[in-house]
Amino acid sequence: MSSALIALIAAVFGVTGTLLAPVLSQRSQAKALAADFDRQQRAAQGAWQRERFQMEFEKRRACYIAANAAMSRYRVQLMIYLWRVRREEVDDAAKQELEAARHAHHAAFAEAQMVASDAVLDHLDQLAIALGIAYGRTKDLEEGHPGPEGSFEEIEAYLGWFWRRWQEMRRAMRDDLGARDTHGQ
Structure with missing residues (x-):
């Protein structure tokens, strides 16, 4: 070869390389940008999922607290009312206290029905029925x-009996929220 x-061959390769370099560089840069975009998308999706999980967790936790408090208050008011019935000391104020506790329980229970896990909802349903029975009997x-x-x-x-079942419900709520049993309850 002369x-x-x-x-001439070197010049052709040189010119071809010079002409292809921007195209190859642009493709390489586009791939890098696409990979970076995918990483950002996955990170954003992960952050959104964590945020959503945290919001749902906080909503469920607040709901369980409200249901637990309302159920406890309703039970206490039923006990107080039952004793007033026994002593024949029922007045309008006692009736209003019981009805306020009952309505607060119904509101908290209605909210819990929308966010509670199935395991917790089973307990809530049973206890709501039990409170209704106790109310009717009283x-x-x-x-x-x-x-x-x-x-x-x-x-x-x-x-x-309701009190013992309420403790089971509370345990189911704690389990659903991932609370650790540190007190042997």
Whole structure:
């Protein structure tokens, strides 16, 4: 091969390389930008999912706190009311206190039905029914026509049973929220 041919081949490769360099550089840069964009998208998606999980967790936690407090208050007011019925000391203020606790429980329960896990909702449903039964029995006793299992002692025992079931519900709520049992409850 002659040196002129070698120079021509070298010149063709040189010119081709010079012409292709910007194209190859641009493709390489486009791939790098696309990869960077994908990383940013995945990071943003992960952040959004973490934020959404945290918001849902906080909403469920607040709901469980409200349901727990409302249920406890309703049970306490039922106990107080039951004792007032026994001592024949029921007045309008006692009725209003009981109804306020009952309505607060219904509102908290309605919200919990929308966000509670199935396991917690099973407990909430059972306890809401139990509170309704205790309320009905207490009102029947107050009106002087108690039904089966409607004596003061039976209603009081039923509310004691409710207390044990309420502790199970509370444990289910803690489990759902991932709370660790550090006190052996």
